[in-house]
Amino acid sequence: MSKTLQAIRGMNDILPEQTPLWRYFEDSVARLLDGYGYRQIRMPIVEFTELFKRSIGEVTDIVEKEMYTFEDRNGDSLTLRPEGTAACVRAVLEHGLTGGGQPQKLWYAGPMFRHERPQKGRYRQFHQIGLEVFNLEGPDVDAELIVLTWRLWKLLGIRDAVTLELNSLGTPEARARYREALVDYLSARESQLDEDSRRRLASNPLRILDSKDANTQALLVDAPKLADYLDDESQTHFDGLKTRLDAAGIPYVINPKLVRGLDYYSKTVFEWVTDQLGSQGTVCAGGRYDGLVEQMGGKPTPGVGFAMGIERLVLLLETLGKVPESLARQVDVYLCAFGEAAEVAALALSERLRDQLPDLRLQVNAGAGSFKSQLKKADKSAALYALILGEDELAQQVVGVKPLRDSLKEQGNGEQRTIAWDALAEHLASCL
Numbered sequence: 001m002s003k004t005l006q007a008i009r010g011m012n013d014i015l016p017e018q019t020p021l022w023r024y025f026e027d028s029v030a031r032l033l034d035g036y037g038y039r040q041i042r043m044p045i046v047e048f049t050e051l052f053k054r055s056i057g058e059v060t061d062i063v064e065k066e067m068y069t070f071e072d073r074n075g076d077s078l079t080l081r082p083e084g085t086a087a088c089v090r091a092v093l094e095h096g097l098t099g100g101g102q103p104q105k106l107w108y109a110g111p112m113f114r115h116e117r118p119q120k121g122r123y124r125q126f127h128q129i130g131l132e133v134f135n136l137e138g139p140d141v142d143a144e145l146i147v148l149t150w151r152l153w154k155l156l157g158i159r160d161a162v163t164l165e166l167n168s169l170g171t172p173e174a175r176a177r178y179r180e181a182l183v184d185y186l187s188a189r190e191s192q193l194d195e196d197s198r199r200r201l202a203s204n205p206l207r208i209l210d211s212k213d214a215n216t217q218a219l220l221v222d223a224p225k226l227a228d229y230l231d232d233e234s235q236t237h238f239d240g241l242k243t244r245l246d247a248a249g250i251p252y253v254i255n256p257k258l259v260r261g262l263d264y265y266s267k268t269v270f271e272w273v274t275d276q277l278g279s280q281g282t283v284c285a286g287g288r289y290d291g292l293v294e295q296m297g298g299k300p301t302p303g304v305g306f307a308m309g310i311e312r313l314v315l316l317l318e319t320l321g322k323v324p325e326s327l328a329r330q331v332d333v334y335l336c337a338f339g340e341a342a343e344v345a346a347l348a349l350s351e352r353l354r355d356q357l358p359d360l361r362l363q364v365n366a367g368a369g370s371f372k373s374q375l376k377k378a379d380k381s382a383a384l385y386a387l388i389l390g391e392d393e394l395a396q397q398v399v400g401v402k403p404l405r406d407s408l409k410e411q412g413n414g415e416q417r418t419i420a421w422d423a424l425a426e427h428l429a430s431c432l
Contacts, residue, residue, distance in 0.1 A: 010116070010124030020327040021314055026109065028155055029129050029308075036148050038105045038131060043087040045111060049077040055086035055264055055296060057204070066114040080113035084130040085264070085289065085305055086296075092134060093298045104134040109310075121280030121312050130307040131286075134293070137302035139240035142268045142288060143248070145306055149272060149284055150250050156313075157322040158274075162283065164250065165271045167258040168238040169206075170230045172266060172291060178229035179205055185223050192219055209257040225256055234267050241268060264292040268304065276319050277312060284308035332361040332432055334378035334404075338371060338390040346389050349399070349421060356425035360432070379404055385431065387424075397421050401428075 007013055014022060030040075049069050056062050068080040081087050088108060092098050109129045116122055133141050146164065153159040169175055183205050190198060194213035201208065211217060230238070245252055258269055269287035277283075286306025293301035317323055333353075337346035350364045363381055365374050371390075378386040388400030401424075402416045419427045 008124070010118035012123060012125070018314075020330060021317065021323055022310065024324065024327055025156070025310060025314055025317070026129070029109075029152065032148060032152055032155065033107050033131070036105075036144070038107045041088060041091060041106045041108050042110070043081075043084070043091050043108060045081055045113075046078050047081055047087055047090065049079040051086050051090055051296075052079055052082060055089065055292060056083070057264070061207075062114065066116055068113045068115060082112055082114045084108055084110075084112065084128060084307060085132060085292070088130070088132045088305075089293055089296055089298075089303070092132075093293065093296060098134045098293065098298065098301050101135050103136050105131075106133070107131045119280070121277050121309075121315055123311060127310040128307040129310060130305060132303065132305035134301055134303050136304070137290065139237050139244060139268070142237075142241050142304055143244035145286065145304065146245060146250060146270060147248050149306070149308070150248070153272075156317060158313075158316055158320060161276050161316060161320055162272045162274050164245075164252040165255040165258050165273060166238075166241070166252050167226070167255050167269050168230060168234050169226065169259065169266055169269055169287070170234040174229050174231040174234060175206070175226075175266070178224065178226050181224040181229065182206070182208075186219070189219055192216075206259045209259050220257070226259075227256055237267050264289040264295070266290050270306070272308075274316060276316060280312060282309075283312045283316060329382045329384070330361060331363045331381040331383040333363070333385050333387055333428065334381050334383040335362060335364045335387040335389065336371075336374040336378060337365060338374070338388075339394075342389045342391065342394050343368070345394055349389070349424075352421075353425055353428070357429060360428065375402075384408065385428070393418075399424055401431075 033040075049067070052067060053063055062082050067082050070078060072078050088106060092104060092106070097104050107130065109127070111125050111127050113125055115124055118124060131145060133145070150159070150164075153162055170178070183201065186193065186197075186201055186205065186208065190201060192215060193201065193208070194211060194216050197208045197211050197213065197216050208216065209220060211220075242252075252270075255271075258271060259265075265287045267288040267290065270285065271282050272284040273281045274283055275281060284306055286304070288302070288304040290302045291300075292303055293299070335346050335350055337343045346364055350362055353360060353362055363383065365377060369377070375386060384403070384405055386400075386402040386404055388402060393399055398418050398420050400416060401419050403414050406414075408414045417427075
């Protein structure tokens with residue numbers, strides 16, 4: 001017997017029962033970003049592999065172990081994008097969007113791909129919404145990114161479930177001095193490090209700060225601190241960010257071990273974390289990457305951004321019971337028609353209603369059926385009202401309006417009525 005076809009492990013279908021919540025989340029973010037003056041950009045999901053090697057860093061876990069890389073028919077090495085910042089930088093460079101020092105405030109949404117061990121809140125195809133800002137170098141725009149996420153958490157009702165963690169990585173020169181001190185300290189204790197940390201000691205030692213191994217974390221208690229190696233410029237920038245967050249009333253925690261997993265970060269880094277999702281606690285993260293555009297062949301251009309994980313934030317909404325009740329109903333009105341003449345009239349009547357009430361969610365019965373079977377389908381659709389159009393109603397140019405939910409009785413709309421076609425749109429508008 002042939003193997004049953006199914007989705008690739010870690011790449012999940014998002015079913016019709018789930019998509020209303022996804023749309024609610026995505027629409028909430030899009031409206032918020034419109035209000036802050038961000039413009040959407042859409043990039044391909046496949047890029048040349050060299051793009052990610054140059055930007056993310058060849059010795060990062062993403063490039064070394066997690067990318068989906070393949071050779072196409074032309075012999076080019078291509079990669080499904082593992083994150084959005086590099087692709088966005090490539091796009092703004094290719095199309096000259098950062099030329100002349102003009103600030104650019106951009107956002108994007110879509111799937112990313114990493115070959116990780118699938119678990120709750122972590123998938124091989126996952127979805128992100130990302131923001132990137134170019135040609136603005138002060139702490140004011142760093143603060144704006146954090147402020148707008150703080151506003152989003154309020155809109156979604158999850159502020160109490162997330163915590164902001166901050167750190168500064170300093171300039172590349174300051175970080176190089178710190179890296180040297182950290183390597184000296186850990187090299188003298190290499191035998192006590194976990195296997196991953198020993199591997200990172202030569203290639204990416206700052207990632208050791210983020211180790212989940214308890215013994216390694218115990219060693220780091222007395223290790224050199226990055227804050228002690230910050231240059232004056234980075235310290236001033238970080239102080240300016242904290243001052244603005246304090247003024248906005250946004251609480252935060254300084255996490256000196258927060259380094260992020262990508263090589264291109266400098267100065268500000270931040271994460272929004274939650275303790276409601278087990279080990280997958282980061283729901284939004286980002287920071288400043290002032291050297292990345294130049295590193296990828298452009299002129300020196302300051303940049304800062306973040307990405308939020310849609311799967312994790314949708315899961316957080318579900319976990320906290322913050323899913324709006326209205327999302328359970330995708331149909332407002334279900335139109336039942338009995339007999340061919342009524343079916344023909346129902347089609348015309350439904351389009352007339354859609355013209356008059358553009359936001360009305362109206363489903364017309366298809367496939368005929370008895371009175372009982374059509375009302376059963378109307379009830380199953382979760383609609384608030386069934387419209388009934390039979391031979392008698394057709395002759396009189398009226399429609400029966402039957403409430404389907406007990407809650408409507410409490411609102412005084414629980415009685416079935418007969419409404420003339422000309423008055424139907426106004427009646428439905430008053431009921432919905």
